[in-house]
Amino acid sequence: MSHGLKYVSQDLRRELKEEHTLLVKVLEEEALYIERRAKEIVPVDSGKLRDSINVRVSRSSRYPGLIATASAINVKTGYNYALIQHENPDYHHDAPGQYHYIEEPYEEAVERIMEKL
DSSP: OOHHHHHHHHHHHHHHHHHHHHHHHHHHHHHHHHHHHHHHHSOOSSSHHHHHOEEEEOOOSSSOOEEEEOOOBOTTTOOBOHHHHHHOTTSOOOTTOOSOTTHHHHHHHHHHHHHHO
16 A cells, blocks of 8 residues: 555545544434434323333444334233334324324434434
């Protein structure tokens, strides 16, 4: 490797690391937003579903991204109702509760991420 190419390679690695650091920082900010917003609009009965919502940044050094989870088990039936509450618009959702309680904040965050990067 020529002397000049060595420096170009080092500069490129440094730039990529800086870009990765910025991306992870933005994702961390938006993960907090998604989780907070989802907890504001999730349908609430017992509060189990709201309390279970978690959004975090994956720790992949190559492919950082957002991971959102929710899980709430009906103790009588053993049924995890998080997905059906999220997907079914016909369920009764008292305001401000709504279906797509994770998807909607996630889509908002994607727009914000694109503006920041």
